[in-house]
Amino acid sequence: MSLTAKPIQHHYAYHQIAxxxxxxxxxxxxxxxxxxxxxxxxxxxxxxTRSTVREGLRQLEADGLVHRPSPRRLExxxxxxxxxxxxxGRAMALMQVTFRELWQVTMVTEPLASKLAALNATADEIEQxxxxxxxxxxxxxxxxxxxELDEQFHTRIxxxxxxxxxxxxxxxxxxxxxxxxxxxxxxxxxxxxxxIEAHSNIIAALRDGDGERAEKWxxxxxxxxxxxxxxxxxxxxxxxxxxxVT
Amino acid sequence: MSLTAKPIQHHYAYHQIAxxxxxxxxxxxxxxxxxxxxxxxxxxxxxxTRSTVREGLRQLEADGLVHRPSPRRLExxxxxxxxxxxxxGRAMALMQVTFRELWQVTMVTEPLASKLAALNATADEIEQxxxxxxxxxxxxxxxxxxxELDEQFHTRIxxxxxxxxxxxxxxxxxxxxxxxxxxxxxxxxxxxxxxIEAHSNIIAALRDGDGERAEKWxxxxxxxxxxxxxxxxxxxxxxxxxxxVT
DNA sequence: CCTGCATTTGTGTCAGACGCTAAGGGCCAA
DNA sequence: TTGGCCCTTAGCGTCTGACACAAATGCAGG
Numbered sequence: 001m002s003l004t005a006k007p008i009q010h011h012y013a014y015h016q017i018a019x020x021x022x023x024x025x026x027x028x029x030x031x032x033x034x035x036x037x038x039x040x041x042x043x044x045x046x047x048x049t050r051s052t053v054r055e056g057l058r059q060l061e062a063d064g065l066v067h068r069p070s071p072r073r074l075e076x077x078x079x080x081x082x083x084x085x086x087x088x089g090r091a092m093a094l095m096q097v098t099f100r101e102l103w104q105v106t107m108v109t110e111p112l113a114s115k116l117a118a119l120n121a122t123a124d125e126i127e128q129x130x131x132x133x134x135x136x137x138x139x140x141x142x143x144x145x146x147x148e149l150d151e152q153f154h155t156r157i158x159x160x161x162x163x164x165x166x167x168x169x170x171x172x173x174x175x176x177x178x179x180x181x182x183x184x185x186x187x188x189x190x191x192x193x194x195x196i197e198a199h200s201n202i203i204a205a206l207r208d209g210d211g212e213r214a215e216k217w218x219x220x221x222x223x224x225x226x227x228x229x230x231x232x233x234x235x236x237x238x239x240x241x242x243x244x245v246t
Numbered sequence: 247m248s249l250t251a252k253p254i255q256h257h258y259a260y261h262q263i264a265x266x267x268x269x270x271x272x273x274x275x276x277x278x279x280x281x282x283x284x285x286x287x288x289x290x291x292x293x294x295t296r297s298t299v300r301e302g303l304r305q306l307e308a309d310g311l312v313h314r315p316s317p318r319r320l321e322x323x324x325x326x327x328x329x330x331x332x333x334x335g336r337a338m339a340l341m342q343v344t345f346r347e348l349w350q351v352t353m354v355t356e357p358l359a360s361k362l363a364a365l366n367a368t369a370d371e372i373e374q375x376x377x378x379x380x381x382x383x384x385x386x387x388x389x390x391x392x393x394e395l396d397e398q399f400h401t402r403i404x405x406x407x408x409x410x411x412x413x414x415x416x417x418x419x420x421x422x423x424x425x426x427x428x429x430x431x432x433x434x435x436x437x438x439x440x441x442i443e444a445h446s447n448i449i450a451a452l453r454d455g456d457g458e459r460a461e462k463w464x465x466x467x468x469x470x471x472x473x474x475x476x477x478x479x480x481x482x483x484x485x486x487x488x489x490x491v492t
Numbered sequence: 493c494c495t496g497c498a499t500t501t502g503t504g505t506c507a508g509a510c511g512c513t514a515a516g517g518g519c520c521a522a
Numbered sequence: 523t524t525g526g527c528c529c530t531t532a533g534c535g536t537c538t539g540a541c542a543c544a545a546a547t548g549c550a551g552g
Contacts, residue, residue: 026340054297055300055304078337079336079340087330087333088334091325091414094271094278101412104358104362111354163351165347165419168337169416173411
């Protein structure tokens with residue numbers, strides 16, 4: 001009944017080249033930092049023209065598997081998180097995801113991040129977070145700045161949890177959701193205060209290495225956000241006009 | 247103290263072209279399904295050669311913003327989830343993430359998926375899930391098949407939750423983690439049974455629309471997985487040799 | 493009206509060329 | 523000897539022009 005028709009990809013030369021180099025990177029034959037031969041040389045190696053090689057390279061470049069520190073050097077690189085973040089963010093924007101969807105996921109990612117941070121953060125990291133919090137205090141009332149610092153605060157906590165998977169997964173989501181604060185703030189000025197209170201309590205919990213408490217306050221913090229969204233009537237509205245992702 | 251140096255991107259022509267078209271897509275001027283002009287025409291429009299246009303297009307193609315249904319047609323498309331999944335999976339593999347990292351995140355995503363599924367699934371969807379479960383029963387002892395069906399089972403549940411953000415975020419993670427079952431199974435043959443039990447209970451909870459129970463069983467299911475990983479001594483081992491991601 | 497063929501159009505790839513800049517090497521001075 | 527400067531040059535970004543092949547189109551014939 002279900003015929004899995006998988007149209008064989010055309011074997012375009014440029015595609016094959018990208019594929020081959022990618023394979024060598026994933027296989028470990030090429031390691032991050034390694035420098036690749038020049039385009040001309042690659043051309044002769046693969047038996048194609050430089051133009052063809054270049055098209056393949058553009059694809060690898062877009063994939064984030066290689067990059068050019070300078071136009072002269074072409075080296076292997078490990079995909080950067082922010083690149084994936086942008087891509088995922090763009091996808092979500094184009095999918096027109098709602099605040100509800102973003103919030104539901106954030107309700108589990110941020111508490112987890114806080115819990116992990118409480119268990120793994122160094123005193124030094126907590127100090128830096130405290131500094132960030134001080135900046136937030138100083139920015140009370142300035143919406144754009146507040147949003148930016150809030151993003152940073154949460155990202156920092158996620159980093160402190162020492163879980164790269166969580167970092168990768170939550171970043172684009174948090175970015176989109178927190179940015180929605182811009183639409184919420186006008187309806188709920190008191191949230192500035194509640195945000196500060198929550199952040200303070202999270203920091204305190206981190207200091208005590210109290211995972212549960214950190215988790216709890218993070219959850220309350222995100223719940224607050226939802227109440228704000230409800231006040232603003234944004235629950236099922238689209239989180240972001242795609243243009244803003246750029 | 248912190249100097250935010252942002253290296254001005256060189257304004258390579260091919261890059262500008264990709265950027266410009268991308269902007270028009272994100273802005274909504276170009277909608278998914280729209281067909282773009284031929285390469286030659288684009289060339290004259292932007293005042294560059296066809297080669298240059300082509301390099302830009304390769305980048306957009308890799309970004310998943312355009313694709314060719316047939317070599318003759320070039321149309322705008324919304325990024326496909328599986329494409330993002332591959333990319334994220336590749337990144338995690340290259341980062342050499344550990345089972346612990348994957349598991350920690352899965353411990354919150356899968357229960358959430360189950361809960362949402364319980365609240366949003368249609369009877370029809372549950373029926374399909376039941377079918378999948380039957381296949382799993384039939385595959386007892388066959389590891390590769392079991393892993394495949396398990397992946398499908400969880401992905402299906404996530405879809406039933408009607409949260410695209412969660413779907414996007416969890417897919418690459420679940421893929422890597424569940425694939426690790428291959429290394430665990432030999433140490434813990436009893437997990438086949440426990441898996442089936444958990445899946446049965448999740449389905450039952452979905453039938454009753456009981457979010458809490460679905461969540462609880464999902465959590466127990468993933469916890470089981472961790473016990474298996476511990477038996478196999480895999481907690482902090484790298485989840486996957488990058489090659490397997492291809 | 494539909495079918496089959498011829499035509500046309502656009503892609504994938506090739507070959508060759510040119511300006512410009514960054515990388516690398518040699519030279520001079522400290 | 524070592525450090526800094528200049529110069530050469532290799533390599534990138536872009537362009538021009540071309541050709542084969544396949545898909546889309548138009549046309550003729552049944």
